[in-house]
Amino acid sequence: MSRVTHVRSGPYAPPAAARELTVRSADGARLHVEVHGPEAAPPVVLSHGWTCSTAFWAAQIRDLAADHRVIAYDQRGHGRSPASPACSTEALADDLEAVLAATLAPGEKAVVVGHSMGGMTVLAAAARPRFRAHTAAVLLCSTGSSHLVAEALVVPLPAGRVRTWLTARILGSRAPLGPVTPLAKRILKYATMGAGSTPDMVEACAYVVHACPRDVRHAWSRVLEGLDLAAGIRELTAPTEVVVGTADRLTPPVHARALVSTLPHCVGSTELPGLGHMTPVEAPELVTGRIRELVAAYAAGVRNEEGA
Numbered sequence: 001m002s003r004v005t006h007v008r009s010g011p012y013a014p015p016a017a018a019r020e021l022t023v024r025s026a027d028g029a030r031l032h033v034e035v036h037g038p039e040a041a042p043p044v045v046l047s048h049g050w051t052c053s054t055a056f057w058a059a060q061i062r063d064l065a066a067d068h069r070v071i072a073y074d075q076r077g078h079g080r081s082p083a084s085p086a087c088s089t090e091a092l093a094d095d096l097e098a099v100l101a102a103t104l105a106p107g108e109k110a111v112v113v114g115h116s117m118g119g120m121t122v123l124a125a126a127a128r129p130r131f132r133a134h135t136a137a138v139l140l141c142s143t144g145s146s147h148l149v150a151e152a153l154v155v156p157l158p159a160g161r162v163r164t165w166l167t168a169r170i171l172g173s174r175a176p177l178g179p180v181t182p183l184a185k186r187i188l189k190y191a192t193m194g195a196g197s198t199p200d201m202v203e204a205c206a207y208v209v210h211a212c213p214r215d216v217r218h219a220w221s222r223v224l225e226g227l228d229l230a231a232g233i234r235e236l237t238a239p240t241e242v243v244v245g246t247a248d249r250l251t252p253p254v255h256a257r258a259l260v261s262t263l264p265h266c267v268g269s270t271e272l273p274g275l276g277h278m279t280p281v282e283a284p285e286l287v288t289g290r291i292r293e294l295v296a297a298y299a300a301g302v303r304n305e306e307g308a
Protein backbone atom coordinates (compact mmCIF):
# COMPACT_ATOMS: atom_id res chain seq x y z
CA MET A 1 0.00 0.00 0.00
CA SER A 2 1.35 3.44 -0.95
CA ARG A 3 1.79 5.97 1.84
CA VAL A 4 -0.70 8.83 2.06
CA THR A 5 1.21 11.93 1.04
CA HIS A 6 -1.19 14.68 2.13
CA VAL A 7 -4.54 15.31 3.73
CA ARG A 8 -7.50 14.72 1.44
CA SER A 9 -9.91 17.36 2.70
CA GLY A 10 -9.98 20.64 4.58
CA PRO A 11 -8.10 23.92 4.07
CA TYR A 12 -4.73 22.19 3.65
CA ALA A 13 -5.77 19.67 1.02
CA PRO A 14 -3.80 20.49 -2.18
CA PRO A 15 -5.94 21.79 -5.07
CA ALA A 16 -5.69 20.16 -8.49
CA ALA A 17 -3.17 21.76 -10.84
CA ALA A 18 -4.21 23.39 -14.09
CA ARG A 19 -1.33 21.49 -15.67
CA GLU A 20 1.62 19.35 -14.65
CA LEU A 21 4.97 18.86 -16.32
CA THR A 22 8.29 17.15 -15.81
CA VAL A 23 11.36 19.38 -15.98
CA ARG A 24 14.90 18.07 -16.47
CA SER A 25 17.61 19.64 -14.34
CA ALA A 26 21.20 20.17 -15.47
CA ASP A 27 22.26 16.65 -14.49
CA GLY A 28 19.14 15.04 -15.98
CA ALA A 29 17.23 14.74 -12.70
CA ARG A 30 13.47 14.81 -13.25
CA LEU A 31 11.41 17.36 -11.32
CA HIS A 32 7.66 17.30 -10.88
CA VAL A 33 6.19 20.76 -11.52
CA GLU A 34 2.64 22.03 -11.10
CA VAL A 35 1.13 25.18 -12.57
CA HIS A 36 -2.03 26.65 -11.05
CA GLY A 37 -4.12 29.64 -12.08
CA PRO A 38 -4.44 31.72 -15.27
CA GLU A 39 -1.53 31.45 -17.70
CA ALA A 40 -1.46 35.22 -18.32
CA ALA A 41 -1.43 36.15 -14.63
CA PRO A 42 1.64 37.39 -12.70
CA PRO A 43 3.83 34.40 -11.80
CA VAL A 44 4.81 33.17 -8.35
CA VAL A 45 7.30 30.31 -7.87
CA LEU A 46 7.16 28.24 -4.67
CA SER A 47 10.19 26.27 -3.42
CA HIS A 48 9.44 24.02 -0.45
CA GLY A 49 11.66 22.82 2.37
CA TRP A 50 13.31 19.64 3.59
CA THR A 51 10.96 16.61 3.83
CA CYS A 52 8.06 18.56 2.28
CA SER A 53 6.42 18.71 -1.18
CA THR A 54 4.15 20.90 -3.28
CA ALA A 55 1.33 19.88 -0.89
CA PHE A 56 2.94 22.05 1.76
CA TRP A 57 1.83 25.14 -0.18
CA ALA A 58 -1.86 24.16 -0.41
CA ALA A 59 -3.16 27.28 1.36
CA GLN A 60 -1.04 29.66 -0.72
CA ILE A 61 -1.89 27.91 -3.99
CA ARG A 62 -5.63 27.91 -3.31
CA ASP A 63 -5.68 31.64 -2.59
CA LEU A 64 -3.15 32.93 -5.11
CA ALA A 65 -4.32 30.83 -8.07
CA ALA A 66 -7.44 32.97 -8.38
CA ASP A 67 -5.40 35.78 -9.95
CA HIS A 68 -1.77 34.57 -10.14
CA ARG A 69 0.05 31.87 -12.09
CA VAL A 70 1.43 29.74 -9.27
CA ILE A 71 4.32 27.43 -10.09
CA ALA A 72 5.22 24.84 -7.45
CA TYR A 73 7.75 22.04 -7.78
CA ASP A 74 8.95 19.07 -5.76
CA GLN A 75 12.61 19.25 -4.76
CA ARG A 76 14.55 16.22 -6.01
CA GLY A 77 13.68 13.14 -3.96
CA HIS A 78 10.62 14.82 -2.49
CA GLY A 79 6.98 14.46 -3.48
CA ARG A 80 6.76 13.19 -7.05
CA SER A 81 10.34 14.09 -8.03
CA PRO A 82 12.49 10.93 -8.07
CA ALA A 83 15.48 10.69 -5.77
CA SER A 84 18.89 11.54 -7.18
CA PRO A 85 22.38 10.64 -5.96
CA ALA A 86 23.32 14.31 -6.39
CA CYS A 87 22.39 16.04 -3.13
CA SER A 88 24.01 19.45 -2.83
CA THR A 89 23.20 23.12 -2.77
CA GLU A 90 24.48 23.33 -6.36
CA ALA A 91 21.88 20.73 -7.35
CA LEU A 92 19.16 22.72 -5.59
CA ALA A 93 20.20 25.84 -7.53
CA ASP A 94 20.30 23.88 -10.81
CA ASP A 95 16.78 22.60 -10.15
CA LEU A 96 15.34 26.04 -9.42
CA GLU A 97 16.95 27.46 -12.55
CA ALA A 98 15.54 24.59 -14.62
CA VAL A 99 12.03 25.24 -13.29
CA LEU A 100 12.29 28.97 -13.99
CA ALA A 101 13.51 28.33 -17.54
CA ALA A 102 10.77 25.80 -18.27
CA THR A 103 7.82 27.76 -16.89
CA LEU A 104 8.61 31.43 -17.52
CA ALA A 105 8.83 33.20 -20.85
CA PRO A 106 12.06 34.96 -21.84
CA GLY A 107 12.24 38.16 -19.83
CA GLU A 108 9.38 37.19 -17.55
CA LYS A 109 10.01 37.75 -13.85
CA ALA A 110 8.36 36.06 -10.88
CA VAL A 111 8.19 36.46 -7.14
CA VAL A 112 10.18 33.50 -5.82
CA VAL A 113 9.19 32.14 -2.41
CA GLY A 114 11.41 29.77 -0.45
CA HIS A 115 10.60 28.03 2.82
CA SER A 116 13.42 26.46 4.88
CA MET A 117 15.52 24.43 2.41
CA GLY A 118 13.60 26.23 -0.33
CA GLY A 119 15.01 29.51 0.97
CA MET A 120 18.46 27.95 1.00
CA THR A 121 17.82 27.00 -2.63
CA VAL A 122 17.26 30.68 -3.40
CA LEU A 123 20.51 31.65 -1.65
CA ALA A 124 22.38 28.95 -3.58
CA ALA A 125 21.04 30.30 -6.89
CA ALA A 126 21.31 33.99 -6.02
CA ALA A 127 24.40 34.79 -8.11
CA ARG A 128 23.30 32.89 -11.20
CA PRO A 129 22.33 34.93 -14.26
CA ARG A 130 19.22 32.87 -15.08
CA PHE A 131 17.89 33.21 -11.54
CA ARG A 132 18.47 36.96 -11.61
CA ALA A 133 16.88 37.30 -15.04
CA HIS A 134 13.67 35.63 -13.85
CA THR A 135 13.36 36.98 -10.29
CA ALA A 136 11.50 40.18 -9.52
CA ALA A 137 11.42 39.77 -5.74
CA VAL A 138 11.89 37.10 -3.06
CA LEU A 139 10.13 36.01 0.11
CA LEU A 140 12.23 33.92 2.51
CA CYS A 141 10.25 32.02 5.14
CA SER A 142 11.84 30.27 8.13
CA THR A 143 15.28 29.78 6.67
CA GLY A 144 18.98 30.35 7.28
CA SER A 145 22.33 30.28 5.55
CA SER A 146 24.69 28.36 7.87
CA HIS A 147 25.23 26.87 11.36
CA LEU A 148 21.80 25.24 11.20
CA VAL A 149 22.52 22.34 13.53
CA ALA A 150 24.47 24.38 16.07
CA GLU A 151 21.71 27.00 16.32
CA ALA A 152 18.73 24.60 16.30
CA LEU A 153 16.68 24.43 19.49
CA VAL A 154 15.09 21.01 19.01
CA VAL A 155 17.16 19.52 21.84
CA PRO A 156 16.41 21.41 25.10
CA LEU A 157 20.02 21.80 26.21
CA PRO A 158 22.40 24.78 26.37
CA ALA A 159 24.29 25.56 23.16
CA GLY A 160 27.48 23.56 22.76
CA ARG A 161 29.00 20.36 21.44
CA VAL A 162 26.59 18.00 23.18
CA ARG A 163 23.50 19.76 21.86
CA THR A 164 24.95 20.01 18.36
CA TRP A 165 25.89 16.32 18.32
CA LEU A 166 22.47 15.20 19.54
CA THR A 167 20.66 17.50 17.11
CA ALA A 168 22.66 16.14 14.18
CA ARG A 169 21.86 12.56 15.20
CA ILE A 170 18.14 13.29 15.52
CA LEU A 171 17.74 15.27 12.31
CA GLY A 172 19.93 12.85 10.37
CA SER A 173 18.30 9.68 11.65
CA ARG A 174 17.49 6.95 9.13
CA ALA A 175 14.68 5.64 11.33
CA PRO A 176 11.32 5.34 9.54
CA LEU A 177 8.73 7.84 10.68
CA GLY A 178 5.93 5.31 10.31
CA PRO A 179 2.22 6.09 10.20
CA VAL A 180 0.77 9.41 11.30
CA THR A 181 -0.38 8.64 14.83
CA PRO A 182 -1.37 10.95 17.68
CA LEU A 183 2.12 10.49 19.18
CA ALA A 184 3.78 11.23 15.85
CA LYS A 185 1.78 14.43 15.54
CA ARG A 186 2.77 15.54 19.05
CA ILE A 187 6.45 14.98 18.24
CA LEU A 188 6.20 16.82 14.92
CA LYS A 189 4.37 19.72 16.55
CA TYR A 190 7.03 20.07 19.24
CA ALA A 191 9.89 20.03 16.73
CA THR A 192 8.44 22.13 13.93
CA MET A 193 5.39 24.14 14.99
CA GLY A 194 4.22 26.64 17.55
CA ALA A 195 2.19 25.65 20.61
CA GLY A 196 -0.93 27.32 19.19
CA SER A 197 -0.95 25.35 15.93
CA THR A 198 -4.38 23.87 15.28
CA PRO A 199 -4.95 20.12 14.82
CA ASP A 200 -5.61 20.51 11.09
CA MET A 201 -2.31 22.37 10.65
CA VAL A 202 -0.39 19.68 12.52
CA GLU A 203 -2.10 16.87 10.63
CA ALA A 204 -1.41 18.48 7.26
CA CYS A 205 2.30 18.90 8.04
CA ALA A 206 2.57 15.40 9.50
CA TYR A 207 1.27 13.69 6.37
CA VAL A 208 3.59 15.71 4.14
CA VAL A 209 6.70 15.09 6.27
CA HIS A 210 5.97 11.39 6.88
CA ALA A 211 5.64 10.86 3.12
CA CYS A 212 9.30 11.78 2.56
CA PRO A 213 11.41 8.62 2.08
CA ARG A 214 13.81 8.10 4.97
CA ASP A 215 16.87 7.79 2.69
CA VAL A 216 16.00 11.13 1.11
CA ARG A 217 15.44 12.67 4.52
CA HIS A 218 18.84 11.43 5.68
CA ALA A 219 20.73 12.46 2.54
CA TRP A 220 19.46 16.04 2.64
CA SER A 221 20.00 16.29 6.39
CA ARG A 222 23.71 15.80 5.72
CA VAL A 223 23.66 18.69 3.24
CA LEU A 224 21.92 20.93 5.77
CA GLU A 225 24.36 19.91 8.49
CA GLY A 226 27.30 21.26 6.49
CA LEU A 227 25.46 24.20 4.93
CA ASP A 228 27.38 27.41 4.33
CA LEU A 229 25.57 29.85 2.06
CA ALA A 230 26.58 33.06 3.83
CA ALA A 231 28.07 34.40 0.60
CA GLY A 232 24.75 33.86 -1.14
CA ILE A 233 23.04 36.43 1.07
CA ARG A 234 25.10 39.24 -0.42
CA GLU A 235 24.40 37.94 -3.94
CA LEU A 236 20.63 38.10 -3.45
CA THR A 237 20.15 41.55 -4.91
CA ALA A 238 16.41 41.29 -5.68
CA PRO A 239 14.04 42.99 -3.24
CA THR A 240 13.69 40.44 -0.44
CA GLU A 241 11.37 40.07 2.53
CA VAL A 242 11.97 37.75 5.49
CA VAL A 243 9.43 35.97 7.71
CA VAL A 244 10.15 33.82 10.79
CA GLY A 245 8.29 32.50 13.83
CA THR A 246 9.68 33.42 17.23
CA ALA A 247 9.16 29.79 18.40
CA ASP A 248 10.96 28.27 15.40
CA ARG A 249 13.20 25.51 16.78
CA LEU A 250 14.75 24.49 13.44
CA THR A 251 15.73 27.91 12.08
CA PRO A 252 15.27 30.25 15.06
CA PRO A 253 15.09 34.04 14.59
CA VAL A 254 18.87 34.45 14.86
CA HIS A 255 19.04 33.24 11.25
CA ALA A 256 16.38 35.65 9.99
CA ARG A 257 18.11 38.54 11.73
CA ALA A 258 21.40 37.64 10.07
CA LEU A 259 19.65 37.63 6.69
CA VAL A 260 18.02 41.00 7.31
CA SER A 261 21.29 42.59 8.40
CA THR A 262 23.19 41.33 5.34
CA LEU A 263 20.74 41.32 2.43
CA PRO A 264 21.56 44.07 -0.09
CA HIS A 265 17.89 44.96 -0.64
CA CYS A 266 15.77 43.85 2.33
CA VAL A 267 12.28 45.34 2.00
CA GLY A 268 10.70 43.90 5.13
CA SER A 269 11.07 41.60 8.11
CA THR A 270 8.36 39.97 10.22
CA GLU A 271 8.79 37.93 13.40
CA LEU A 272 5.57 36.10 14.23
CA PRO A 273 5.05 35.66 18.00
CA GLY A 274 4.64 32.04 19.10
CA LEU A 275 4.81 30.53 15.62
CA GLY A 276 7.16 27.72 14.70
CA HIS A 277 9.02 26.61 11.60
CA MET A 278 6.03 25.92 9.35
CA THR A 279 5.05 29.55 8.80
CA PRO A 280 3.20 29.09 5.46
CA VAL A 281 0.91 26.58 7.21
CA GLU A 282 0.77 28.28 10.62
CA ALA A 283 0.16 31.78 9.23
CA PRO A 284 -1.26 31.18 5.74
CA GLU A 285 -3.04 34.50 5.38
CA LEU A 286 0.01 36.52 6.40
CA VAL A 287 2.41 34.62 4.12
CA THR A 288 0.01 34.81 1.20
CA GLY A 289 -0.51 38.50 1.87
CA ARG A 290 3.23 39.14 1.79
CA ILE A 291 3.45 37.34 -1.56
CA ARG A 292 0.62 39.44 -2.98
CA GLU A 293 2.31 42.63 -1.80
CA LEU A 294 5.60 41.68 -3.43
CA VAL A 295 3.87 40.85 -6.70
CA ALA A 296 2.03 44.17 -6.70
CA ALA A 297 5.17 46.14 -5.89
CA TYR A 298 7.75 44.39 -8.06
CA ALA A 299 6.35 41.78 -10.44
CA ALA A 300 3.09 42.88 -12.03
CA GLY A 301 3.82 43.07 -15.74
CA VAL A 302 7.59 43.14 -15.28
CA ARG A 303 9.84 42.11 -18.18
CA ASN A 304 13.56 42.55 -18.46
CA GLU A 305 15.40 43.72 -21.54
CA GLU A 306 15.77 40.18 -22.89
CA GLY A 307 12.01 39.86 -23.26
CA ALA A 308 11.29 43.43 -24.29
